[in-house]
Amino acid sequence: MSMWQSNRHWLLCFLIAALALLIPHPTSAQQPSPTYQSRAEQLLHILSAPGGEDDYFSPIFLDAVPVDRWRAIAADLRAQHGRPVALGAISQTSDTAGQVEIRYERATVGFSLVVAPQTPNRVVGLHIVGAKTAQDSFDRVMTDIAALPGSSAFAIAKLTDAGPQLLHAHRADAQMATGSSFKLYILAELVRATQAHQRRWSDVIPLGPKSFSGRLMHWPDRAPMTLHSLATAMIAESDNSASDTLLRALGREQVDAMLATAGHADARKALPLLSTAEAFALKMPANAALRQRYAQGSLADRRALLRDSAPRLTASMVDVGSVAETPTAIDSIEWFASPADMIALLDWLRVRGGEALPIMAVNPGIAPADAKRWRYLGYKGGSEPGVMAMNLLAQAQDGSWYALSGSWNNPAARVEESRFVALMTRAMNLAADR
Template identity: 45%
Template sequence: MRIVAALLMLFAALAPAQAQGDPDVALRARAAELPAILSGRADATTYFSPVFFSDVPMARFTAIARSLIDQNGPVLRIQKIVPEGNGIGTVQVGYERAVVTIRLVVERDPPYRVGGFLVTGSQARDDSLGKLLDDVKALPGSSAFAIAELGDGPPRWILQHNPDRQMAVGSAYKLYILGEIARQIAAGEHRWDEVARLGAASLPSGITQRWPKASPLTIHSLATLMISLSDNTATDTLLDIAGREKVGAYLRDTGHAAPDKALPILKTAEAFSLKMPANAALRDRWIKGDADQRARLLETAAADLVIERIDFAKLGSMPLHIDTVEWFASPADTTAVFDRLRKTAGPDALAILGVSPGVDALTAARFDYIGFKGGSEAGVISLNYLLRDKRGRWFAVTGAWNTARDVEGPRFNGLMVRALALVGR
């Protein structure tokens, strides 16, 4: 699944090396020019690199800059610059009605033009939980959202919108695999440093799909790839190690409200294959079957549910069977698995969950800990955060949005960043 650890509004991928001189000085200089660039008072053609414009036409950048002003009022000033090293940094731009957070990447050579521009969210100056809830409810299609404080007892709900609605959540289901492998390690059935062989390749996201067959990896490495990069091949391998039935039992044990809809847990390669037109008959059996019948289908049709039978052109453009061939959970279900992980998974699992926090540096700085798992594909987005604030309180912020067409990733990401900002006050 396409992971959305930080959903981009605009981003031209660039890997900068050290700029000649101090890259943070170059970053600060370029950040200081942003108000004029975003307001149209300076020449953006000399501000951005040719690489940027090869991915993002000038007309598109101009339209989005205008949209930010339409939504938030005139650009006022730069409020904060946080260099992260190597010409990368986070910038807060003050508009009349909001503060917009942008991640910049500056080129390595003079004149240090901007090659990467990522809007990671915005925060209205008079934002509130009520306003956030209204904006979540305004999303077209189907949406569900919840904020909960986690303690010794059941979650204490702070904000809810369809918290029990079963949603397609994409790669967020990988939380259950992490939880079960952590349980097995605590029980002495496996070890984090145990070496396993990489299984059959799946499709991206991730990096291991092109690695040599049966590459040796520790369980810790597989889990880290699964969570931080949403690596699908590592995920399918780890599901085999943990055992599909045992992961399903863990899902049931966390209190998932609709296990018969969520089980058996599909490998990513199986899900991609079942969505293919050539597998329409198998898909029909999957949809009509109960959990036991679907489990038997996966065994008997294994030769047909492989990536070699996937038509790549069919994936990614429009939602495909997201109501039936997917991974399902509600915000209440995801909150429950976060609470279980927090209480029982141990420090290694929580560290893995925190490798990629899914937010910009300024948002992350509000908290002592952020664990994150998201998921997305055409028509599906799910963003989920386990948080510990500066006072030691734990929270879960979970949300999903499903539509009949592709979702507006930046819009949903902005809502979730607002939620974290409100929780982190």
């Protein structure tokens, strides 16, 4: 669930990509100048280890991407691709701009690099334009996914008129904790309700109840919002107040029914779908007995518990710090689905999604350069301590459709988000190259 989640990998990539606005359109390549060559060579060192950023980047760059954020970006690249080992090709396309390749242990990453014309010629623009993993394959990706500590599951399928056709899988039917991935079921129920003329995307409802994580928790209580705006915040930003508002407005039992409609193979394990505030509250140490009753109860018992204990299961009753650092009850208080379940849901949305598809594409989940390999890319993931999940719906340049779903659970330790993002990105890029 993205309660404690920030889509940090997406945010960091976006911040670098935003600096493309500073980059002039390239003309023809030219021999790198000594100044440009020097800054290209220094990029290798800046990417390798912290230090020297104030001398390398201009103030305008560091205003957009402060040093600590840059260091997180560089660390994410090392987590994905290994250690930077050599400078590759340099192509200068104007007096100040060009492209630089950095060879990592497992990939070659291309950067657009812009150097200020004034002395001391600091870097004013830098963004990733692409990455190519050396000699990669789905077999290697599957091996790396299976080697993750804890448990993992993964599937990628081609979506056809006859249904999803699995291409590669690792424990595709395993029921996994998937965090905020459950918000796709809320989106699907909203799609169903609008197409049945029970709701309109433009309908206005009051915001509430509030939940932790996301900008809407700071908005005025009962602020009027359209269903479309709430859905966009829920999917693109994983805003928990938006998701809890929609879950209440659409009706929990109606959203629960969507699991079976969209092809969930073990809906009983996943039901009832908890609001994010309820999940927070049940994970609280003070609610250990209530949590045990919930985990051991029948579906009817669980529904009754949520109803009868509602005053104890609100955001106002939660101390987030008590559950935000270590995995807590991820085997019982969660949103469960297998990769095959999530692929079935993505295919349902592909066929019937309508307005939902542009909403899912606001945040594509992977780096912009990798996302551009696809004609369309929609995404929803989820994370919390011990849980990471990613679900992507993609249309290739030739018009064919694919869906990918992966989950990583570890009840003993936090998972490395950047490591998992790298694996899912590799799988998506291999699919794009099919």
